[in-house]
Amino acid sequence: MTIPDAVSLTQALIRFDTVNPPGFERDCAHHLGAMLEEAGFANSYYEFADGRTTLVSCLPGRDESLLPLAMTGHLDTVPFGHQPWTRAPLAGEIADGKLYGRGASDMKSGVAVAVASAVAAAQQPESLRRGLMLILTAGEETGCDGSRYVAEIEGALGKASALLVAEPTSNLPAIGHRGALWLRGETAGVTAHGSMPEKGVNAVYKASRAIAKLEQFGFNEKRDELLGSPSLNVGTVRGGLNINSVPDYTEFTIDIRSIERKSHEKILCQLKSYLNDEGVGLNAEVDLDPVKTDFNHPFVQCVNAVVAQEIQIVPRPMTLPFFTDASILAAALCAPTVILGPGETALAHQTDEYCFVDKIPEAVMLYEKIIDSWCR
Structure with a gap:
């Protein structure tokens, strides 16, 4: 399978209207599920309400004794707001190095990065000692409804060695949030x-x-x-x-x-x-609940080493003001958590939301290196 271009995939995801309410993430979830299934992942779909679909997609590693790396992002977005946009919020337009649209930063670019890097890793499944698990959720913006629902279903998730959350951080790793x-x-x-x-x-x-x-x-x-x-x-x-x-x-x-x-x-x-x-x-x-992982945890240090090596920024302990699905999933998976994504934190929920285009392939590269370091 051809590895999807994460910029084009971000544009495609923005064109799915998943504004919450009502959300209706089903079509978006199945679009991504088809890509992952073609790459060898096994998909399960969970709906906490009609059309409110969360996708859990798994690729086993060759060593079944090792817990997988989980990656997560949400498919819903917030409403457009009352102020007029200068760019159509569901068009995914690119201008002056910026990709515009509702969800461009929060967080369809992050979802695209997670999926593209997972498909790339699946090209050489024999080299993955640890497996991969993608949890692409519905209803995060209104209180993590999709992640809460799937976490309460016995056997839907299992445990993970670590959780990587693709929320907007401008590709700098955060170890928690309020x-x-x-x-x-x-x-x-x-x-x-x-x-x-x-x-x-x-x-x-x-x-x-x-x-x-x-x-x-x-x-x-x-x-x-x-x-x-x-x-x-x-x-x-x-x-x-x-x-x-x-x-x-x-x-x-x-x-x-x-x-x-x-x-x-x-x-x-x-x-x-x-x-x-x-x-x-x-x-x-x-x-x-708030989330905070020990800065000295091996997974945090793994991510920090990749970031320092690839973009020449030495990460410092950082947290975020907003919540993420990690409030539910970190405890459900019993997993240390790092939040890292290409979007801009300050642009979440803003009129004329955008993501810098060059941050998206940079995030794919970081995710691929993290997968390589933690799973191979």
Whole structure:
């Protein structure tokens, strides 16, 4: 089989509309599955909802006692946003050394790199002592739904010797990221006619007082030297049904990014106590642990050596502010984790998202060297 050109493959993947919601990653997953199957991989498809497809593709190594190297990327993307794009977001256009489109950085270029390097490795399967496992997921952007689903299916994944995540890092290796705790806050009131507000209890006012308090909330945690400090952001507020009634229900969402020092359970208890006087109900919508691998782990050092040798940059300990599927998969696979991909971290979710074209073949070269060093 011809090894796919990762730049052209990135363009093809961008042209699959996998904006989440609704996602519908099935066609994209099967397109990639066909490439991998032709190269000798065995495919399994898992759907947590209709059309929400995660692909697990495996190539055995010649030494069955050695655990495989796992590589992962997600197929869904975020919506385009309200601001107009100067380039069509699903066209995959190239201009001035940049490949544009939703998912160009986050993270269809990374998926293309993982698939192209895996197909290249499969050209000489007899030289692979360790096998390869690709986990291409649905629903990452809304809380790692696809990876969580497949991780809960007995026998779907097994264990791995290491996990390589192709999220955007501009080809510099990261050894972890913060966790995510997404909460839904709710306030209840008593409805009444808008001309007689004293007859009711305004749920919007209750929510607004709680939100104002959250702006001043402090975690009282020592900063982690790698993961940094936890953060809190109120993302949405919805309340009331019509202008001339006192609203009896309001909901708002809270996005917390966590570090390792305090469990999500303790953070939730802390917030409930902090907002107790405002009568706020809090429920967890997404609960993803932070990830951090020892910088001295042999796999981390393997990746660092490849990067230092091939692009003449000596990696330093680095983590990312956002979550990845490693929140689920690292624990499920019992695997040390490195995050490395061609996309630009700062361009994730942006209008006119792009990836520098030359970063894509560079990432393929790095992945091929990592596979060669760790698996052969």
